[in-house]
Amino acid sequence: MEADETILIQYVTTNCSQGGDGMNFDHTFWVAAAAEMEKHPCLGASKTAAACQSKWGRLHGTFNIVNKVANASGLSYSMEHRASITPESENMWTDFVKKNPKAKGLQDKGWKHYKVLKGLI
Numbered sequence: 309m310e311a312d313e314t315i316l317i318q319y320v321t322t323n324c325s326q327g328g329d330g331m332n333f334d335h336t337f338w339v340a341a342a343a344e345m346e347k348h349p350c351l352g353a354s355k356t357a358a359a360c361q362s363k364w365g366r367l368h369g370t371f372n373i374v375n376k377v378a379n380a381s382g383l384s385y386s387m388e389h390r391a392s393i394t395p396e397s398e399n400m401w402t403d404f405v406k407k408n409p410k411a412k413g414l415q416d417k418g419w420k421h422y423k424v425l426k427g428l429i
Contacts, residue, residue: 310420311350316363317421320346321428331429333361371425373410378422379403387418 319341320331327333338357345355353359356394378385382400383390391414393401405412 310343311348312341312352312363313367314339314356315345315348315350316360317367317424317428319405320364321424324428333364344411367421367425368429369410370419371429372423374414374419375409375426376405377411385414385422387420387422387429391419392414 313376320327320333323340324331324338326337335357342355342357345360373387374385377391380400382397383404386392388394391401391411393415401415405415
């Protein structure tokens with residue numbers, strides 16, 4: 309859920325110093341994150357430390373893919389314009405997706421967490 313993601317990202321942002329330079333958070337961090345998530349009930353199951361850590365891993369992975377698109381030569385990416393594929397960049401996009409299959413869906417949708425995570429990761 310997007311609301312869960314936003315709450316978790318806010319928690320990580322506020323407490324990122326606990327992870328050090330590599331943002332490697334220990335189990336107690338994720339227990340505290342789960343407790344924070346429970347203060348903001350959203351749809352879905354109760355949040356556990358493992359669920360929070362897993363969600364953070366997925367967010368980090370999505371960031372890495374979006375960041376690859378945003379920094380690929382000849383391509384651009386924004387929440388508003390998505391991957392901004394033009395007729396001139398169509399072949400470049402096709403080649404990029406062949407090498408990075410998880411990027412395929414970014415052609416048609418933005419990702420609202422990119423700017424926040426770009427400043428964090």
